[in-house]
Structures are given as structure tokens and as C-alpha cells.
Amino acid sequence: MRAAICAAILFVTAPALANDTAAVLTTGGLEFVSHGEIAMESEDLYISSDEIRVTYVFRNDGDEDIDLLVAFPMPDIVPDHFSPVAFPTGPSDNLFEFETTFNGTPVDATLHEYAYAAGVDRTDFLRGLDLPLVPISSEALNAVDELDDDMIRQLLHMDLAIPDEFDAGAGWETHHWPNWTYRATYTWEATFPAGERVTVEHRYKPSVGGTVGVSFLSEPYEDYDPASAYRQKYCTDDTFINAVRKTLTDPDEPWSAPFSETWISYILTTGGNWAGNGIEKFRLVIDKGSEKNLVSFCGEGVKKIGPTTFEMVKENYWPQQELEILILQRHGDQ
Template structure:
């Protein structure tokens, strides 16, 4: 049975970006592989809107040292130019301000970047045109604006651009926005000594998507999209969580009126199954919702509240079957 951290908030107060994996570089890019002799002994994961921190203990169960290419995949960044996205603003060669320690020593990780549109890798296509790969960056937006009409038509045909028409007071205008998915993975070489345990630590700035209002209280759209069902599937928003949000509505007939903004954080868990034993022997997750006025919901079992804003999930022999998606509702003062 799944428990929702938001449910804990309701009961207790009245109205609550990837795992390491082994990898190989092929002509098609990076591929994640399983490794049968190195076990993930433990993972301690902390997630907030501002930072993700993770500490692993890896144990080499063999009698030989293993030199591996270790990979840390980041969640895809899907462009949505109509929603507020808190995008990491680090330097171009370390966008997420990703930092790694291997047994206490700093590691220089390499960033691999890709651009996908309509399921096709268009990285080289964009690079030939000197288009920045980060689709929601201002640099990419400006680069699209400078393209000629023929090239824009090519971008629209390939799904690399999305058209936008509007009248800003001077007549109808049509513009195009970058529309490709940005995908990133960090890699580095590491030696896992025979019969020993090593500690790997990461911290980085997550990419946080969201909306300026609450999107999941409305009725299904005319095209069939049901936001409430989608949020239940993705964030396990149960009835207690929904009721807590509805209580804040100034007008029950205005579902967009709840005094919250949404923040979405994703973390790749499933690659934790690529190590010996197929899972994580000891797993601990702590999520910080940021403020006691905020609400949080995510899919998890055995979630407990351990602080005014923090929630914990502890698992043994954890074999993640899906990625972790977190919804934080940030409270603001209604005007």
C-alpha cells in the first residue's frame, strides 16, 4: 500500500534529479549496464527544492579491483515555456552545479548532454547550427528567434520548435519556442577495491518545474485530459491531500483559487537496480517541503514525519520499480 506524505500532514496538523549506475560509452552515446559484483550497500537521499544530496556506500564483493565508468543520469527537462521552471544556472560545463566525492576526495565528473525531439536524438543537428542544447535557456530561445523562415519550418517539421501565435497590440504575431527534451548525465571513472566498501557523495541543484496555481482540482478537460487522475498516478495525491487543498479555496467553485504554487521535482531511482543483488540493501529518503505552510505529496510506503518540514521513508532490500516524483505546494498570502 502506498502512503502519501501529504496525508501525514493532514492527520498530524489537521489539514502535509538519479541513482548511480555502471555505464559504457557506445557510438550511440551512454548506455547503462548492470554490474554483478558491486553492491549498493546503502543510499541516503535528501531532496528539497533548493538542493539534492545523496550518499552511497558501494561494496565490491569480488576478489578483484574493478575500474568502472560510473554514471549519474539527471531527470529529463521537458520544455514548458508557459510554466515557471526554476532551472539550474550553473556554468555551461556544469549546469546543475554537480559535485562528487569518492571516499572523501573530489571527483571531476564529465557532463554528457543530449537533445531529443519526437523520440529522435537531434543533438548533432542542433550542434551544427550552434544552437544551445538546454531548451529552456534564454540562449536557446534567442537562437531560435534568429533562425530564418526555412530553418524554422525544418524545426517545426522535426518537432524541435513549437509555434506560438498572439496579438500583443500591434497585430497578430507568430513566434517559435525550443521544443526538444534536454537530457544530461554525469560520468567519471572510479576504482572499486576488492572486498572493500567505498563512499560516494553527490550534491546538486535540481531543476524544479511548476505552475503559478493549483492545477489538479479542475474537472477533466474537453480533450479528455484529467489532471486529478494524472496527479494521483504521478504524485499519489489522495483524498486527504485534496481535502486539505480544497479547504483553502476562497470560492469552492473556483478550483484555481487555492493560495499555492506548484513545484515538481523528479529523481531517477530505477538505476539503483543495476548493481549486485538488483537493488539497494539499505535505503533512506528524506524530503523537505521547505515551510510548515507548504504541502507535499509523493508515492512511498511507510512514510513518517520526522521534523516540522521533513518526511522520511526507510527501506531494506529496496528494488525501485519507478522514478520518484515529488509535488510541493508552496503557500502564499492570498490578495
């Protein structure tokens, strides 16, 4: 499972302006719009499995100051209770440990939270049951599992819960876990002075997916070819594949490579929403974490700039696809 990480700030015209670009806060969330006078002059992006850091420089090309409600949507949290997904572990009121500054001044952002199941907003329903909205929290896990049978049946019908049957040594038992998607957006008011630049900085903890072993060396099965899928998604070339094959402890067992997979997704295409439809200067740095780790992603002109870091720099960049990163983390001392 993977969770998408949003790459660009979205602007919502402030409700006080009361025109056709006014923000509407509905049960489905904030309606985001870009602003034709605001250009993204640069984006400096750092991605690792431990932290996302991004610095934007925006420029108001208009003749008047612009007051905006700035919105930053966080990656969805889609619970997967049966796969090794590393979810953020911050407090429930700031799960991603999100921090932001506007021209160097810390911003006290407002958190908007929603819960979805089967594409339907179930936020009010869950709040009516006094259930925590963060589905991966221990509070939510315990609260759902303690509901009575009638309510569990209703949650199952609404795709808000998932059953788990297992034998822990005392006979078969059934538990139920939260199954809704958690969606969060931070917003704050900001003024973009006419003809001037402003700097917006964020940092937060990513949500990453992965496997306990290497899966893309396996033979094709049914209609799925792991090697082809990874080549298309992560640009795993022959050099990368051969480097992994050399580490196999059993040449006949593709899972014997001493790595686990980490997946990070980052949405880049929203960078085309600004005036000029692009990012005037874009810099990406990806940190694989350890010199023993391997990394693969699709990019042009990528340079190694440190023992664990790789850089890509573009001008007048109009992203056409999202960024998908594969990090192979070496096991222990192997």
C-alpha cells in the same frame, strides 16, 4: 510538465577492459551496464525543490579491484515555453550545478551532452548550426529566433523549433523557440577495491514542474479525472484533500486555494540494478520547504522528523515504481 530526476548511478565498464561489457560512446550516448560484483549497500537521499543530495555506499564483493567508468545521467531538460517550469539556472557547461565526490575527494567529471527531437539525435546538426545545446538558455532562444526563414522551416520540419504568435501591443508577431530535449551525463573513472566500501556523493539543482494554482480539485473533464490521477500518482488521501479544501477562498472555485503546485519526479527503480538486485539500506528525506506548504507522495512508514521534513527508511529495498512528489507552496501570507 515534469522532468524525471535519475536516482541511481549507472556503471559503465571501462573501455580499456575491451570485453563484452566495454562502454560504447555512440551518437546516441553512453550504453550503461551494471556490474554484478558491485552492491549498493546504502542510499541516503534528500529531495527538496531547491536541491537534490544523495550519498551512496557501494561494496565490491569480488576478489579483485574493479576499474569502472562511473556514469550519472541527469534529468532531461524538455523545454516548455508556456508553462511555469523551474529549470536549473547554472552555467551552460554545468547547468545543474552538479558536484560529486568519490571517497571524499572531489571528482572532475566529464560532461556528455546530446540534443533530441522526435526521438532522433540532432546533436551534430545543431552544432553544425553553431546553436547552443541547452534549449532553455537565452543564447539558444535568441539564436533560433534569429535564423532565416528557410532554416526555420527546416527546424519546424524536424520538430526542433516551435512557433509562438502573440500581440504585445504593436500587432501580431511570430517568434520561434528551441524545441529539442537536452540530455546530459557526467562520467569519471574510479577504482572499487576488492572487498571494500566506497562512498559516492552528489548534489545538484533539480528541474521541477508545476502549476500556478491547485488543479486536482477540478471536476473531471473529457476522459481525465484530476482527483483520481493525483490519488494514483501522489497518493493524495482524503486528509490531504480536505486540508486543501479548507483553504478555498471560494468554495465553488477549485482554483481559489492559496497554493501553487510543484512536481518532482525521481527514478528509483534503477536501484535494483546492483548485485543482490536491491538497496540494502535506503533512507529518503523529503523537505517541503516551508511549514505552510503541504506535501504528498507514495511511501510506507513515513515519519515527520522536522518542521518541514519527512523520512522513509527501508532495508533490502527493491523499488517497484518511481518516486513522484507533490508540494503545494503557499502563496505569500495567505
